[in-house]
Amino acid sequence: MKALIRQPALHFILIGLFLFFYQGYREENALREMEALDSDTVQRLQDDFIRQTGRLPTPEHMELLIRQELDSRMLYAEALRRNFHRDDQVVLQRLLRDADFLGLEGNDEEKIRAAIELGVHESDEVIRRRMIQRMEKHAQTSTDAPTDNELKKLYEEEQARWLVPARYTFQQVFFSADRDGFPEQRAERHLTELRGEADVTEAGDPFLHGRQFAARSLQDMTYMFGAAFSDAMDAAGPPLGEWFGPVPSAYGAHLVRVEDVQPARQRSFDEVKPKLVAIWREQEQRIQLQNYLAELRKRYVVVEGRDS
Amino acid sequence: MCRYRGVVSLLLVCLIGPLQAIERTESREPCKRVVPTKMPLFGDTHVHTRYSLDASTQDTRTTPRQAYEFARGARIGIQPWTDEGKPLRELKLNRPLDFAVVTDHAELLGEVAMCQNPELEGYSSWQCRLYRRWPRAAFFLFNTKSSAGGRLGLCGDDGQHCKAAAAGPWQEMQQAAESSYDRSERCEFTSFIGYEWTGASENLANLHRNVIFRNASVPALPFSFVDDPTARGLWNALERDCLDQDNGCDALVIPHNSNLSDGYMFNLTDADGVALTDADLAKRSRLERLVEVMQHKGSSECFFGPGQMEDELCAFEQLPYDKFSGKFMKLTSSEPEPNDGFLRDVLNDGLLLQQSKGINPYKMGFIASTDTHLGAPGAVEESNFPGHGGAGEPASVESTKGLPDDLEFNPGGLAVVWAEENSRDAIFEGMQRRETYGTSGPRMTVRFFGGADLQRELCVSPDFVEQAYQKGVPMGSELAEMAEGEYPRFLVSALMDPGTMDSPGTPLQRIQIIKGWVDAAGEKHQRVYEIAGNPDNGATVNPMNCRQSGEGYKHLCRVWSDPSFDPSHNAYYYARVVENPSCRWSQQICVANGVNCSNPGTVPEGLEICCSDEHRPDIQERAWTSPIWYTPKES
Numbered sequence: 036m037k038a039l040i041r042q043p044a045l046h047f048i049l050i051g052l053f054l055f056f057y058q059g060y061r062e063e064n065a066l067r068e069m070e071a072l073d074s075d076t077v078q079r080l081q082d083d084f085i086r087q088t089g090r091l092p093t094p095e096h097m098e099l100l101i102r103q104e105l106d107s108r109m110l111y112a113e114a115l116r117r118n119f120h121r122d123d124q125v126v127l128q129r130l131l132r133d134a135d136f137l138g139l140e141g142n143d144e145e146k147i148r149a150a151i152e153l154g155v156h157e158s159d160e161v162i163r164r165r166m167i168q169r170m171e172k173h174a175q176t177s178t179d180a181p182t183d184n185e186l187k188k189l190y191e192e193e194q195a196r197w198l199v200p201a202r203y204t205f206q207q208v209f210f211s212a213d214r215d216g217f218p219e220q221r222a223e224r225h226l227t228e229l230r231g232e233a234d235v236t237e238a239g240d241p242f243l244h245g246r247q248f249a250a251r252s253l254q255d256m257t258y259m260f261g262a263a264f265s266d267a268m269d270a271a272g273p274p275l276g277e278w279f280g281p282v283p284s285a286y287g288a289h290l291v292r293v294e295d296v297q298p299a300r301q302r303s304f305d306e307v308k309p310k311l312v313a314i315w316r317e318q319e320q321r322i323q324l325q326n327y328l329a330e331l332r333k334r335y336v337v338v339e340g341r342d343s
Numbered sequence: 344m345c346r347y348r349g350v351v352s353l354l355l356v357c358l359i360g361p362l363q364a365i366e367r368t369e370s371r372e373p374c375k376r377v378v379p380t381k382m383p384l385f386g387d388t389h390v391h392t393r394y395s396l397d398a399s400t401q402d403t404r405t406t407p408r409q410a411y412e413f414a415r416g417a418r419i420g421i422q423p424w425t426d427e428g429k430p431l432r433e434l435k436l437n438r439p440l441d442f443a444v445v446t447d448h449a450e451l452l453g454e455v456a457m458c459q460n461p462e463l464e465g466y467s468s469w470q471c472r473l474y475r476r477w478p479r480a481a482f483f484l485f486n487t488k489s490s491a492g493g494r495l496g497l498c499g500d501d502g503q504h505c506k507a508a509a510a511g512p513w514q515e516m517q518q519a520a521e522s523s524y525d526r527s528e529r530c531e532f533t534s535f536i537g538y539e540w541t542g543a544s545e546n547l548a549n550l551h552r553n554v555i556f557r558n559a560s561v562p563a564l565p566f567s568f569v570d571d572p573t574a575r576g577l578w579n580a581l582e583r584d585c586l587d588q589d590n591g592c593d594a595l596v597i598p599h600n601s602n603l604s605d606g607y608m609f610n611l612t613d614a615d616g617v618a619l620t621d622a623d624l625a626k627r628s629r630l631e632r633l634v635e636v637m638q639h640k641g642s643s644e645c646f647f648g649p650g651q652m653e654d655e656l657c658a659f660e661q662l663p664y665d666k667f668s669g670k671f672m673k674l675t676s677s678e679p680e681p682n683d684g685f686l687r688d689v690l691n692d693g694l695l696l697q698q699s700k701g702i703n704p705y706k707m708g709f710i711a712s713t714d715t716h717l718g719a720p721g722a723v724e725e726s727n728f729p730g731h732g733g734a735g736e737p738a739s740v741e742s743t744k745g746l747p748d749d750l751e752f753n754p755g756g757l758a759v760v761w762a763e764e765n766s767r768d769a770i771f772e773g774m775q776r777r778e779t780y781g782t783s784g785p786r787m788t789v790r791f792f793g794g795a796d797l798q799r800e801l802c803v804s805p806d807f808v809e810q811a812y813q814k815g816v817p818m819g820s821e822l823a824e825m826a827e828g829e830y831p832r833f834l835v836s837a838l839m840d841p842g843t844m845d846s847p848g849t850p851l852q853r854i855q856i857i858k859g860w861v862d863a864a865g866e867k868h869q870r871v872y873e874i875a876g877n878p879d880n881g882a883t884v885n886p887m888n889c890r891q892s893g894e895g896y897k898h899l900c901r902v903w904s905d906p907s908f909d910p911s912h913n914a915y916y917y918a919r920v921v922e923n924p925s926c927r928w929s930q931q932i933c934v935a936n937g938v939n940c941s942n943p944g945t946v947p948e949g950l951e952i953c954c955s956d957e958h959r960p961d962i963q964e965r966a967w968t969s970p971i972w973y974t975p976k977e978s
Contacts, residue, residue, distance in 0.1 A: 084423060085745075096431070100423060196417075199529070202375075213897050241805045243788050243838045243898070244382070250375045250529075258438055258786065261841030261848075285841035285848065286897045313408060313522055 069108060069335045072101060080104060107167055109331055114166035117173075120156040121147075125165050133159060174327035181315040189311050190304050197302040200252040203268070204295040209242035212287035222281035222288040229278040229290060240287070250297065261285030365768050368591040369558040374530035374764040380808045381761040381778070383788050384770060386442035387414065387720035388537070388597060388758045389553055389638060389712035394447040394512050395539075405718025407445040407516050411523030411534045414443035414720045421717055421729070434729060437843055438786070440721040440757075441765050442533040445516060446553045449538040449567035513538075513564055521559060530765040538565040540577050540596075544614045548605035548666050550574060550598075553635075554581065557593035557771040561585070573613040578626040586629075595774055597710070599635035601684030602643040605665050609689045609705055624696075624704040631704075633774055636686060636781045636967050637711040637756045644967060645687040645869075646679060654871050656855075656921065659962060660753045660783070690970060691859045691867040694913035697974060698861055708777025708819040708969030709917070711756025721757065723784035725962075726846065728754040728928040745949030746929055750958060754928055756783045759966075761817065777819025780968040785840040785848060791818040791918045793971040795829040802836065802900035818917075819969035824976060830908045831973060835874065836900040837920045837966070849922040849964065850895025853878050856903060860914035871919075875901035882923035886960040889926035889934050910975055917970040921963050929953070930960035 039045065072080075080100040084092045092100065120126050127147060133155045134146035141149065156162045190197070208225065210218035225238050244259055256265040264284040273279055273293045281288035304311075392405045405419055413419045416439035420430020520534040535555050542550035552574070554565070562584035566577055577596065585592040601608040611619050619627070636644050640662065647657035665683045681688060686709075693705030713720060717729060730748035759780045760773040773779060780789050790808065794815025801807040811834050816822060822831050833856060840848030853876030859869045882893030905916070926934065933953035939945040940954035952958055 096423065103424070211898060239805065241803060241807050241836075241900075243790060243808075243836055245378070245380060245808060246805070247378075249377065257841075257843065259841070262844040286838060309522065317406070317408075 065334075067112070067335050068338050069105065069112065071337045071339050072104060076104065077101065105335075105337065106328055106332075109328070109335055110167045110170040111163055112335075113331065114170045117170075119166050119169050120151065120162065123165065123169060126156065126162050129159060129162050129165070130155060171324055175320045175323045177319070177323055179319070181312060181319075185315060186308060186311040187304060189314055190307065194301070197307055199300050199302055200254065201299040202250040202252050202297045203256075203273075203293050204249045205251075205273075205291055205293045206246050207242070207248070207282075207292075208239035208246070208290045209286070210281070210288045210290075211240040214240060214287075218287035219281045219283070222290055226278060226280060226290055229292075239290070242286075260289070264289065365763060365766075365772055368560075368593070368768055371526040371766060372528045374766055375528045376530055377764045379763060380812065381763055381773070384441035384533075384760050384762050384765055384773075385438075385721070385786055386440050386444070386533075386758045386760065386770075387712050387715075387755075388444045388446070388535075388555060388710060389539075389599065389635065389714045389755075390414075390443060390445045390718065390720045391447055391539075391714070391716045392445055392718040394516065395716065403717050407447070407519035407718075408522060410445050410718035410720060411443055411519060411532075413718065414440040414534075415523065415532045419719065421719070434717070434719055434722060436721050437724075437845065438721075439532075442535065442760070442770055443720040444535040444537040444553070444555050445519065445718075445720075446537045446539040446555075447512070447516065448541045449554075449565035517559065517561065524767070525765075533765055533767055533770055535767065535771075536561050540566065540568055542568045542572060542574065542577075542614065544605075544607040548607040549600045549603040550608055550614060551600060552577065552631075553597045553599060555595045555597065555771075555774070556585070557595075558591055558767050560588070560590045560592040562592070573615050573617070575613050575617075575619060575623045575626070578623065578630055581630060582626060593771065594630065595632055595771070596630040597633045597635055598631060598707075599638060599712075599714070600640055600643065601634070601686065601689065602641050602662060602679065603664075603666055604684040606680075606682050606684050608684045609692060621700065621702060624700075624702055627704045628702065628706055631707060632777055633710050633779060633969075634686060634689075634707040635712055636709040637783055638714040639752050639755045640714065641751065641753070642783075643684065643686050646681045646683070646685045648679060648681070651681055656919070656963065656965070658959075659965070662751050663957065687857065687859055687869055688867070690915050691861060691869065694859065694861045694915065695865060695867065697913050698865070703972070706777075706972060708774075708779045709781045709967045710758035710760075710774075710779050711781030711783065711967070712758050713755030715755070723754045723757060724846070725754055725784065725926065725928040725964075726931055746932055746952065750929055750952055750955075754784055756781050757786070759786075759789075777969040778817050779819060780966050782966040783962075783964045785922060785964045785966075787840050787848075787851065787920055787922070787966050788838040789918065789920050789966050789968055790834070790836045791968040791971070792816065792834040793820070793822050793831050793916065795823070795825050795831060797832040797834050797902055799902045801834050801902055807834070807836070816971060818971060820971055822971060822973045825910065830904055830910075831916075831971075832902055832904045833916060833918075833971070834900075834902045835918045835920075835968075837898070839895070839897050839922070849891065849925050850882075850897060851899050852876050852880055852882055852895055852921050852923045852963065854899050854901065855919045855921065856916055857919060858905065858914060858916050860909075860912045862909075862912055870907075872903070874903040875899040876921075880923070884924040884926055884961050886926070886930060887934070887939065889931055891923060891925060893923060895923040912973075913975065914973045915970040916973075918966075918968040920966040920968075922965065924961045924963050927960060927962045929958060933958075933960070 081092055081097065084096060084100060114120070120130075130147045130150045131143060134150045137150070137153070139146050139149045150156070208229065210222045210225075212218045215221075229238065251259070253265040253269055256268060261284050264282055267282045268291070271279065271282075273291060275293055275296065278290050278292045280290035282291050390410055391403075392407050392410045393403050394407065403422065404424065405413070405421070409417075409419050413434070413436065416436055418433050418435040421432050421434055423431050516538070517536050520536045523532065523534040525531045525533070536559065537553055537555040540552045540554060542552070544550055554577075566580040566584065571577065571580065581594050581596070585594045598608055607614070613619055634643075636642065637660065642660040645654060645657040647654065647661055651657070661679060663678065665677055665679045686707075689705050690707070693703040696705070697703040713723060715722065719729065722729060728747065730752070759782060760770050761778040762769040762773040780791075790811070792811040792815040796814040797811060801810060804810060811817075815834065825831065835854050835856070837851060837854060839851045842848030854874050856872045856874050857869065858872065859867070861867055876896055876899050880894060882891070882895055884891045899920075930953070933950060936947055936950055937945050938947070938950055938953045946954060
């Protein structure tokens with residue numbers, strides 16, 4: 036054993052390994068330079084913002100847009116360092132196509148090498164996007180599972196989202212406003228006839244959506260009959276099993292008999308848990324990416340570009 | 344039994360006969376809300392999210408899951424974004440949808456589309472410049488070479504490595520659809536798994552098609568234009584990987600933007616120059632049951648221009664070019680022409696084929712959709728157009744720097760399906776039987792039936808829907824055989840969009856029936872009949888303030904028979920329901936910015952286009968029903 040420790044060859048190997056990792060460590064932690072955006076790019080960012088929003092960007096907006104552009108360049112540079120352009124199948128395929136465009140000869144490997152030498156991977160927007168996507172995924176590797184407490188907090192935050200509205204099952208008889216100017220009066224005249232009848236098929240005007248409606252929320256009613264109808268239904272708190280009205284709508288007046296009401300209820304935590312997990316994961320991934328970018332920004336210095 | 348009219352459910356059974364039960368291909372809770380006579384469900388079948396490269400380069404971050412949630416009424420953020428990933432702007436539907444289909448480009452990187460869209464960064468890359476300068480040569484290299492070589496050597500023997508790279512997003516798209524699908528008895532929302540096959544012909548004409556799957560049984564990977572650049576390649580792949588799998592898999596293919604296809608979308612020759620066989624056409628008619636009649640990039644209903652100026656409503660949202668490349672290179676496209684692939688003409692071509700070959704491969708029903716690249720399905724209001732892919736805020740007085748999108752684009756439309764309940768099986772079957780219509784955005788309700796026995800009194804019968812189902816066929820169907828001397832009658836009934844509290848609906852102006860037919864000599868004909876309402880009702884919109892005036896109709900109904908019916912002619916009929924005039928989205932922005940074209944001083948920088956010749960300040964929103972076909976008896 037002692038003899039082994041004294042072996043110069045071993046020392047050689049150890050020193051070599053140390054230098055190798057040290058070099059890697061230094062490289063990993065060395066500040067990296069990144070060119071500042073040229074004026075054309077800044078102008079493009081501003082034009083895009085105006086086109087998208089119809090407003091001039093504030094100085095804060097501009098700062099934000101510039102930082103985002105720099106972030107994506109940073110991610111791209113990191114992807115290059117990791118040689119994603121040499122091992123990502125989508126990028127390689129794309130390079131092959133680009134090589135075909137250029138009429139480069141050779142087998143697949145030769146074509147790819149030639150395309151990379153020409154810097155094709157740096158000018159092709161598809162490759163750039165793909166490499167940035169890969170880096171984003173790379174930054175979002177954590178597979179932590181959310182705790183119940185975290186999910187409960189999300190559940191509490193969005194109470195309104197888990198509300199199941201009340202649903203009404205009802206019949207209606209329609210009196211068209213197009214027929215004459217007085218649909219309400221006709222409806223009132225019929226109301227007396229209808230009272231006490233369980234079911235009616237002859238009264239009123241034909242209504243395209245029919246007579247019978249099962250399990251409709253007030254919102255459903257708004258979409259089908261207009262807001263006046265659902266407002267009136269809401270205000271009336273219609274009695275079960277009795278004809279009442281006239282209820283106004285976008286089309287005329289209606290007599291309505293509610294047969295069943297399922298009251299509103301809050302969906303339970305367990306019921307919506309899968310949704311909460313999905314929401315949590317999206318948030319988590321966003322945070323991971325932001326943390327990664329924050330770390331990365333410490334390593335990059337922005338230097339003035341050639342055009343300034 | 345049918346005497347007992349007191350019991351509604353029995354009555355329905357009596358009148359409609361035993362209803363065709365929905366075939367159940369998935370397990371889910373039965374719906375509480377079931378309407379045997381069907382209800383109109385509003386949706387969007389054409390939605391791009393961040394998985395489409397042409398959306399993500401514009402910083403669209405909406406995931407498929409968020410897009411489905413948006414359809415259900417949730418708020419989404421849109422670009423630009425803060426460091427913390429918070430959006431600076433938000434978007435929300437004021438009326439949720441009943442269903443939606445996220446259709447990201449199967450090519451996943453959307454590269455094919457890239458060179459055709461000047462809004463993309465890569466548009467000016469050297470590859471795209473080459474692509475555009477020598478499209479034929481580039482196309483040859485781009486497609487023929489790489490597709491002839493399959494997925495290339497380094498992808499493994501049958502491309503498994505490359506396919507594995509694409510599988511991630513496809514999985515996520517499926518999970519997103521699953522998590523948004525309401526499998527509870529409430530049946531509030533249906534999501535479908537889908538994708539877009541982004542094909543183009545050799546001269547860059549648009550051949551794009553959306554693929555929609557019936558349920559969660561889907562092929563392991565979407566079949567893309569990279570896999571095969573021909574449409575029959577897509578049909579074959581769907582047959583092999585889906586229909587023939589015997590695992591409940593079923594699919595529909597919906598072509599879109601035939602207005603940009605230069606006539607290539609519906610052509611008997613495929614993109615590689617090979618003639619389609621009768622077997623190919625049979626597959627086509629099995630899969631391509633619907634077509635998108637309208638979306639962001641214009642209407643494909645009918646041509647308006649030299650030679651066909653009678654139907655002025657055809658000028659509605661017609662694009663000024665016949666290929667998308669025409670947007671940036673005038674020479675590569677021409678002005679729209681009658682044979683570019685406008686559906687009225689295509690449907691007639693189908694009749695011709697029926698006459699000559701005994702098969703009609705173009706028997707397609709209508710839907711409309713958006714093609715949003717913001718992941719914002721159903722955001723179709725003229726007053727709130729966020730742009731096709733770039734923008735996303737209500738146009739406001741602040742918008743002094745021009746329009747949020749190019750003038751010729753529009754907010755797109757909606758797909759409406761008549762279905763018994765809001766579930767995948769019910770909606771898919773509705774699509775398959777073409778019981779659908781498209782709207783240019785508003786939510787009017789439209790019924791359309793055909794049959795020799797439809798009586799004039801139906802419009803005043805409270806149970807007219809039940810009777811119409813019993814005595815006739817609904818939109819999208821084939822008329823039943825007619826006895827000697829009988830002739831078809833058509834029932835159209837339409838309710839205006841009731842609107843919402845904030846934006847009331849616009850009254851209807853009229854209903855038209857459009858008839859297309861081919862005569863014994865093989866000549867194609869088309870004719871528009873005014874059947875209800877009043878085209879001269881005097882309703883107008885004041886372009887100075889977008890205020891509407893004049894009377895319209897809340898409801899229109901008519902039973903109509905064809906005065907020039909000839910039992911020996913193949914024919915189709917569809918209904919077009921037209922609203923009173925209203926302000927186009929672009930005009931609303933012009934008005935909000937105080938533009939008055941008679942006073943140049945009021946036109947702010949960037950909005951000169953408000954007063955240009957190509958700007959049409961007013962539109963008439965509309966719905967197009969699927970056609971009903973008539974085929975002569977074989978003699």
